[in-house]
Amino acid sequence: MQISSLPLGYNHPDLLKAAASPQCLVSQVSRPALALFPRSDFVDSLERTFGCVAPKGMKAVQTMVxxxxxxxxxxxxxxxxxxxxxxxxxxxxxxxxxxxxxxxxxxxxxxxxxxxxxxxxxxxxxxxxxxxxxxxxxxxxxxxxxxxxxxxxxxxxxxxxxxxxxxxxxxxxxxxxxxxxxxxxxxxxxxxxxxxxxxxxxxxxxxxxxxxxxxxxxxxxxxxxxxxxxxxxxxxxxxxxxxxxxxxxxxxxxxxLGTFAAVDFPTPELRDKLVATAANNGLLVGGCGDNGLRFRPALIFEKKHLEIAFDLLDKSLKQI
The missing domain is CATH 3.40.640.10 (Type I PLP-dependent aspartate aminotransferase-like (Major domain))
Structure with missing residues (x-):
């Protein structure tokens, strides 16, 4: 299970295509988080992927589940x-x-x-x-x-x-x-x-x-x-x-601060009602804390996606 931790959202076609590649299949059956007995290209694979985006000053990386x-x-x-x-x-x-x-x-x-x-x-x-x-x-x-x-x-x-x-x-x-x-x-x-x-x-x-x-x-x-x-x-x-x-x-x-956005509601009950109403209308938003509502658009969103989301949000707000 993941919660607000998929930068490219759900079921991205390019990710599905990559997941079906021979390289990815080898990783999946070889447990890529396993440090013992890694496959021969494991270190090079880490350097070419996570190593390229490692935080400044850090040289070591290890994948986890x-x-x-x-x-x-x-x-x-x-x-x-x-x-x-x-x-x-x-x-x-x-x-x-x-x-x-x-x-x-x-x-x-x-x-x-x-x-x-x-x-x-x-x-x-x-x-x-x-x-x-x-x-x-x-x-x-x-x-x-x-x-x-x-x-x-x-x-x-x-x-x-x-x-x-x-x-x-x-x-x-x-x-x-x-x-x-x-x-x-x-x-x-x-x-x-x-x-x-x-x-x-x-x-x-x-x-x-x-x-x-x-x-x-x-x-x-x-x-x-x-x-x-x-x-x-x-x-x-x-x-x-x-x-x-x-x-x-x-x-x-x-x-x-990028695309992180949130709003607070007067009561938890009103927030929860909007979360459920939005989901029924096809808009996925997340509740956080007691009365907060989070928006976490994927990094690949465009203006057309915003227009769809705002229309669904407006519809949901009117229904509550």
């Missing part, structure tokens, strides 16, 4: 890197290897990942701890005791609320600093920070470039891995191939 597995493995890699730094670059010794089998230190360290209120990173068991968008995703599922920080909720229009929004950024960054220190005092150091450039599932909330630069500075100062979850923002929808490119970061992260 989906967004959840990508985030799970990013967090695992962060933990491994963090512990390797603790050991001075040395590999795990016999004590680490034996103790981890009993879920005891030092092999099973007490580490944590900081995420943000409203964030969505997946629904697998580990990622549900860092997902904070909707209670229905998390209820009845055990979770790690990991910190959650405030994510900016700006005042609009932005150009009329500059000072107030700067204050909001600073308050959120101060909250991150506080949580890092709090978990360090508990003996559960924050090894990674994971954040979305735009909180989509949680309500279409944006952070400023200044906020994200400040966030990365906190991570770097504390030796924390900075993970940017671009499952929904990667692929060009924000006007650049990667949304974090808009931030002018001084260092590459762990990985005009």
């Amino acid at each position: 989906d967004g959840s597995s990508a985030n799970e493995n990013a967090i695992k890699a962060a933990f491994i890197w963090y512990m390797t730094q603790r050991r001075g670059g040395n590999p795990p010794d016999a004590e680490h290897l034996s103790s981890c089998m009993k879920h005891r230190q030092p092999g099973t360290p007490k580490l944590s990942v900081l995420s943000f209120d409203g964030g969505f990173h997946g629904r697998t068991l580990g990622l549900l701890t860092v997902t904070r968008s909707k209670p229905i995703h998390k209820v009845d599922i055990p979770a790690f005791d990991w910190p959650v920080a405030k994510f900016p909720r700006y005042k609009y229009p932005l150009d009329q609320n500059t000072k107030q929004n700067e204050t909001i950024d600073n308050e959120c960054l101060d909250d991150v600093k506080q949580k890092v220190e709090e978990w360090k005092a508990k003996g559960e150091e924050v090894a990674a920070i994971i954040v979305e450039p735009i909180q989509a599932e949680g309500g279409d909330h944006y952070g400023s470039p200044a906020f994200f630069r400040g966030l990365q500075q906190i991570a770097k100062k504390n030796g924390i891995v900075f993970i940017v979850d671009e499952v929904q923002t990667g692929g060009g929808a924000t006007g650049d191939f990667w949304a974090h490119s808009h931030w002018n970061l001084p260092f590459p992260p762990g990985r005009g």
Whole structure:
């Protein structure tokens, strides 16, 4: 299942044609996300495809099955890197290897990942701890005791609320600093920070470039891995191939805003009614957060597609 993460939309004829090619068929039957025993052209294939669009400053790439597995493995890699730094670059010794089998230190360290209120990173068991968008995703599922920080909720229009929004950024960054220190005092150091450039599932909330630069500075100062979850923002929808490119970061992260658009409704019930009505009329839109409505047009849309979409939207609005 995918949610707002197909840049070219559904059933694109060129993608269907490519999927039927011998090269693609080999990838499908060979599990392209498998690092062990890769086919002979695997490395070259990665360099010719994903390597061409890799974020600035990054040279390594590995495919995964989906967004959840990508985030799970990013967090695992962060933990491994963090512990390797603790050991001075040395590999795990016999004590680490034996103790981890009993879920005891030092092999099973007490580490944590900081995420943000409203964030969505997946629904697998580990990622549900860092997902904070909707209670229905998390209820009845055990979770790690990991910190959650405030994510900016700006005042609009932005150009009329500059000072107030700067204050909001600073308050959120101060909250991150506080949580890092709090978990360090508990003996559960924050090894990674994971954040979305735009909180989509949680309500279409944006952070400023200044906020994200400040966030990365906190991570770097504390030796924390900075993970940017671009499952929904990667692929060009924000006007650049990667949304974090808009931030002018001084260092590459762990990985005009294009066609991303959303509106808020007075009530969740009214939003849900429009989503259902639009679907019945042939227009696919997505609900996000409590009362937000998302529009995610494919990158190949043209004026004629906008005219069709607006006609269907106008029809649906009149019906509710």
